[in-house]
Amino acid sequence: MTAEMEFEFDLVFALPAAGADEGAILDALFEAGCDDAAVGLGAPGMVGLSFTRSGGDAETVIMAAVDAVMPALPEGSVLREVKPDLVSLADVAARLHVTRQALQKRDMPPPSLGGLYRAAEMPPYLEHQPGKVKDALEAARGWFAAAPAAQRINARISLEGAPTAA
Template sequence: MTIHTFTLVLDRSPTDAEIDALFAAGCDDAAFGIDGGLPIAEFDRESATIADAIATAVRAVESVGLNALRLIDQDLVTLADIAQRVGQSRESIRRYVTGERGAGGFPPPVNPARDGTLFYRWSEVAPWLREHLDVSVPQVDPSLVVANLVLQARQHRGQVPHMAALSDLLAA
């Protein structure tokens, strides 16, 4: 088994009694606190897969009345973030994005119509970097991306007319 590290954002900070209940529910591999004003649970969970680790952690947290809202998202990155991760300048990465340099076909931003800072998905950028540049880029586990989307979708499911149509898309 592998130890998987991830951080859940909670709907609120647990009380002392809830902390005790969380440890009894199997969250003895978690640290609870505040990060950037957000209540969080940092897990180092042993499991066969990251998907299993996240699912069991969410179920344990929710068994005591807390809600897991999302994972701390390491997937959204700016050009500066990309540059830092691969040890290049922001300008160098910008030139790959615009096609002034390299093979072209850099993954598009997730917010192309926005003025100001553009965001990219690391899970899309990393494979491109591995393929087109001579840089060491760690593998990205898509389970983290999917788990985060599922947690966020759960928050809005009661507000979406005919949610079953969208759930069916995920199941297909």
């Protein structure tokens, strides 16, 4: 049996072209049991939800959150991305509460795309860093633990298409 752990992840959805009522979306998300999510509605046509949820397997936990969110969104909404997957050094630095420059001075995995790194590849490099970087890694463990599942789900979205709200 896999031990329970907390996973930190974000879900990003594209909303249908016909404008959605933000208040209705927030109410529907609350009723769907997503009252633990931080919801972002800042970008037109998009909604982001940030979760910290426990479970034995990141992919199962993330997909359970997707399944809870989808019925609360307007018909035609599409899951666009699960984070963390591709991250900047600034994203990692913010999670570790260090400066981006502190990470630039360290040995890191090679970037994957346009200066972005795979979050799933970062922990082994960070574990071998001295001082504050290594010490801060434990506090960000749930975020890094969600990264391999986010990467797999994003690959499926790219290859098979994203789940949509019916």
